[in-house]
Amino acid sequence: MKFNKHIENIKTYEGGKPIELVVREFGIDPKDVVKLASNENPNGCSLKVQDAVKNIVANMALYPDDSMMKLKAGLSRRFGMDDENIIIGSGSDQVIELAVYAKTNKESKILTNGVTFAMYEVYAKHVGCEIIKTTSTDTHDLEQFYTLYKEHKPEIIFLCTPNNPTGDASDAKEIFEFISKIDSDTLVIVDGAYMEYAKAKDASKAIEPKELIDKFDNVLYLGTFSKAYGLGGMRVGYGIARLDIIKQLYKLRPPFNITTLSLEAASVALEDEEFVKNSIEMNFNEMKRYKNFANEQKIDIIESYTNFVTLCFEKPKNSSKIADALLKRGMIVRDLSGYGMNAIRVTVGKPEQNSKFFELLVEYL
Known part of the structure; x- marks a missing residue:
């Protein structure tokens, strides 16, 4: 075959x-x-999450709320963004997948750090596009990123901060300065899966999605409930971007992609600060x-x-x-x-x- x-x-x-x-x-x-x-x-x-999930098990015969209204409302309050600027994925991985499918093809290129989250490359290879990497390992060398950007003109640039699997993080100021030099037709994906930890340790590393999206129309911010919120088994992530980007991602999103249990767990987890x-x-x-x-x-x-x-x-x-x-x-x-x-x-x-x-x-x- x-x-x-x-x-x-x-x-x-x-x-x-x-x-x-x-x-x-x-x-x-x-x-x-x-x-x-x-x-x-x-x-x-959170124990509050465990209690909440127990209370809705009886409704498993029904499909989940595909508008994801409760979770979106919680994220909207948390980040000061409108509901329409948010998309929920089965882990932030799924949002990455949707973005790659929406933006690239076999003629495209993506740009990543030399060592970073493996799924950026995997999803890019799904559509046959070329992967360009820096030579960096334990840091994001943004000067090298910019040199490679000018040379290759990638469709997507992935910035993972803090970075997985190394743990380093870029200063927010440097990230903003870098994005300001990127053409508006290049999608910059800022993966903040570990941002809750970075914010707590060093304010200079903290990136607020609202500030990012208000300033740039070509940025997709990613977050997840798998790490600080302890919901790895529930598989809930999210993307935040301008409405025109979110609309394109929604065209590729499968229906009912988040379970009823996962939606309830994430909604309650968000409130237990x-x-x-x-x-x-x-x-x-x-x-x-x-x-x-x-x-x-x-x-x-x-x-x-x-x-x-x-x-x-x-x-x-x-x-x-x-x-x-x-x-x-x-x-x-x-x-x-x-x-x-x-x-x-x-x-x-x-x-x-x-x-x-x-x-x-x-x-x-």
């Missing part, structure tokens, strides 16, 4: 290994497995332990504005072997060798989870 040639070289995206797989492969007791690979909130989600605040506070308190640990072990650590850290190793240490050895002990982390880095990405967990990580890594090293 023949398939489209441009998908032949697409690598299947691999998420962090599930706990169930580790239990099955290595015979480890589930209570002894710690997953620090997928940047989930170790505190789970105390849960998010406490989760972020714990995250950065525990991150200090990672920085101290890295210094003690003489491991390079990238300054992170997210809920994970990236630990970089000098040869002969090998990140793949380290990740595999930890996995066999029930500690799931993310090996970044596939990104060309001799590094592992570790979600900042609860204190006891982090202590176990430190202990196992020291044993291996």
